[in-house]
Amino acid sequence: MKKILITGANGQLGRAIRKEYQKESGSVHVILTDMTESENISKLDISSLDAVMSQVADQRPDVIINCAAYTNVDGCEKDEDMAYRANAIGPRNLAIAAEKTGAKLFHISTDYVFSGTADKAYDEFDIPDPISAYGRTKYAGEQFVRDLCTRFFIMRTAWLYGDGINFYRKMMELSEKTDKIGVVEDQFGSPTSSSELARAIRYLEPRDEYGVYNATCEGQCSWADFAERIFKKCNKSTKVERITSYEYKNRFPLSASRPKNSVLDNRMFRLIGGGFVMKDWKEAFDEYIKENV
Numbered sequence: 001m002k003k004i005l006i007t008g009a010n011g012q013l014g015r016a017i018r019k020e021y022q023k024e025s026g027s028v029h030v031i032l033t034d035m036t037e038s039e040n041i042s043k044l045d046i047s048s049l050d051a052v053m054s055q056v057a058d059q060r061p062d063v064i065i066n067c068a069a070y071t072n073v074d075g076c077e078k079d080e081d082m083a084y085r086a087n088a089i090g091p092r093n094l095a096i097a098a099e100k101t102g103a104k105l106f107h108i109s110t111d112y113v114f115s116g117t118a119d120k121a122y123d124e125f126d127i128p129d130p131i132s133a134y135g136r137t138k139y140a141g142e143q144f145v146r147d148l149c150t151r152f153f154i155m156r157t158a159w160l161y162g163d164g165i166n167f168y169r170k171m172m173e174l175s176e177k178t179d180k181i182g183v184v185e186d187q188f189g190s191p192t193s194s195s196e197l198a199r200a201i202r203y204l205e206p207r208d209e210y211g212v213y214n215a216t217c218e219g220q221c222s223w224a225d226f227a228e229r230i231f232k233k234c235n236k237s238t239k240v241e242r243i244t245s246y247e248y249k250n251r252f253p254l255s256a257s258r259p260k261n262s263v264l265d266n267r268m269f270r271l272i273g274g275g276f277v278m279k280d281w282k283e284a285f286d287e288y289i290k291e292n293v
Contacts, residue, residue: 001027001028001029002027002028002029002062002063003028003029003031003059003060003061003062003063004021004028004029004030004031004061004062004063004064004065004205005030005031005033005055005056005059005061005063005064005065005103006018006030006031006032006033006065006067007033007034007044007046007064007065007066007067007068007090007094008033008034008035008066008067008068008069009032009033009034009041009067010032010034010036010038010041011034011067011068011164012160012161012162012163012164012165012166012194013067013108013160013162013194013197013198014032014034014067015162015163015164015194016162016163016193016194016195016197016198017065017067017198017201017202018030018032019195019198020195020198020199020201020202021202031059031061033055034068035068042055046066046068046086046089046090046091046093046094047085047086047089047090047093048093049093049096052090052093052094052096052097053093053096053097053100055097056094056097056098056100056101056103057097057101060101061101061103062103062104063103063104063105063106063205064094064097064098064103064104064105064106065106065108065201066090066091066094066105066106066107066108067108068086068090069086069087069090069108069138070082070083070085070086070087070134070137071134072134073112073132073134073256073258074254074255074256076132076133076134076137076256077132077133077134077255077256078255080133080136080137083133083134083137084137084140086137087134087137087138087140087141088137088138088140088141088144089144090141091107091141091142091144091145092141092144092145092148094107094145095107095144095145095147095148095149095152096148096149098149098151098152099148099149099150102151103151104151104152104153104205105145105149105151105152105153106152106153106155106201106204106205107141107142107145107152107153107154107155108155108157108197109138109139109141109142109154109155109156109157110134110135110138110156110157110158111156111157111158111159111189111216111259111262111264112130112132112134112135112138112259112262113128113129113130113135113138113139113142113156114126114128114129114130114135114259114261114262115129115130115131115259116131116187116258116259116260116261116262117259117260117261118261119261120265121220121261121263121264121265122214122261122263122264122265123214123264123265123267123268124156124211124212124213124214124267124268125267128142131257131259132256132257132258133256134256135259142154142212150210151208151210152210152211153201153204153210153211153212153213154211154212154213155197155200155201155213155215156212156213156214156215156264157192157197157214157215157216157264158189158190158192158216158262158263158264159189159190159191159192159216159226159262160192160193160194160197161191161192161193161194161285161288162193162194162195162288163194163292164194167191167223167226167227168230168285168288171183171227171230171231171238172230172234172236174238175231175234175236175238178238179237179238179239180238180239180240180241181227181238181239181240181241182241182243182247182248182251183223183224183227183240183241183242183243184222184223184224184243184244184245184248185222185223185224185225185242185243185244186222186244186245186260187222187223187245187258187259187260187261187262188220188221188222188260188261188262188263189216189220189221189223189261189262189263190216190217190218190219190220190221190262190263190264190281191217191221191226191281191284191285192215192216192217192278192281192284193217193279193284193285193287193288195284195287195288196217196278196279196284197215199278200213200215200269200276200278201215203274203276207272209272211268212268213266213268213269214264214265214266214267214268214269215264215266215269215278216263216264216266216278216281217278217279217280217281217284218266218277218278218279218280218281219280219281219282220263220281221281224240224242224243227240228240229282229285230285233285233286233289234289245258245260266278
């Protein structure tokens with residue numbers, strides 16, 4: 001039986017991957033770990049090499065899927081050491097353990113490895129140039145995985161939502177308190193459901209075409225566009241006030257810079273063939289709403 005170890009199993013992507021592999025019940029044994037122990041989830045601090053080596057040596061997984069990360073963008077700016085421990089040292093440790101045991105390693109990365117200043121979608125062959133601590137630490141994690149592990153998939157995603165804290169839930173919370181919300185209209189990306197990213201991971205998992213993959217839903221929009229679709233699909237009367245990034249930063253001072261262009265081109269999926277395509281962001285979001293509202 002194939003054994004798959006998931007770190008960060010209680011996050012929104014971890015939960016989606018667990019759900020995806022439930023479809024293969026009986027042929028796959030999923031091992032769940034997170035920073036905090038709970039029912040059916042073992043405690044694992046990936047920033048501890050000893051803890052990682054012990055867990056991997058004990059479980060001997062065929063595949064490790066690393067969903068653990070410090071994703072508070074402004075928090076990373078305030079405590080970069082903490083961000084490096086979670087986003088760089090953690091992946092380094094998992095890469096060492098995977099290489100020693102022969103496991104495949106999936107590492108989840110982000111659009112924040114890019115500056116966001118390009119006038120086109122970023123593909124897997126563009127050179128990263130992060131502008132924030134979050135981006136720098138995530139890119140450092142990518143480099144450790146590349147350097148220390150032979151059988152790896154680095155999955156860059158963006159604007160992720162699912163069963164957890166995300167933009168959709170924030171908009172819904174604010175809609176209960178006010179009838180108009182200021183949302184940025186000059187930052188662009190591809191809202192990506194965690195279930196679609198989980199589907200992409202499961203598609204690649206049995207394959208040996210290792211490397212870096214962009215994995216976002218197709219199409220693009222601004223944060224303001226996304227907010228309007230959220231309110232429309234959830235039958236909310238809340239109005240979106242379209243504002244610039246500059247206006248937003250004046251209203252809500254932030255520590256970290258955000259990329260204005262977070263659009264990723266899933267070029268590698270096209271290049272390897274096989275016909276795998278992630279759903280359009282509108283279709284994926286509408287499915288999410290049907291299942292969760």
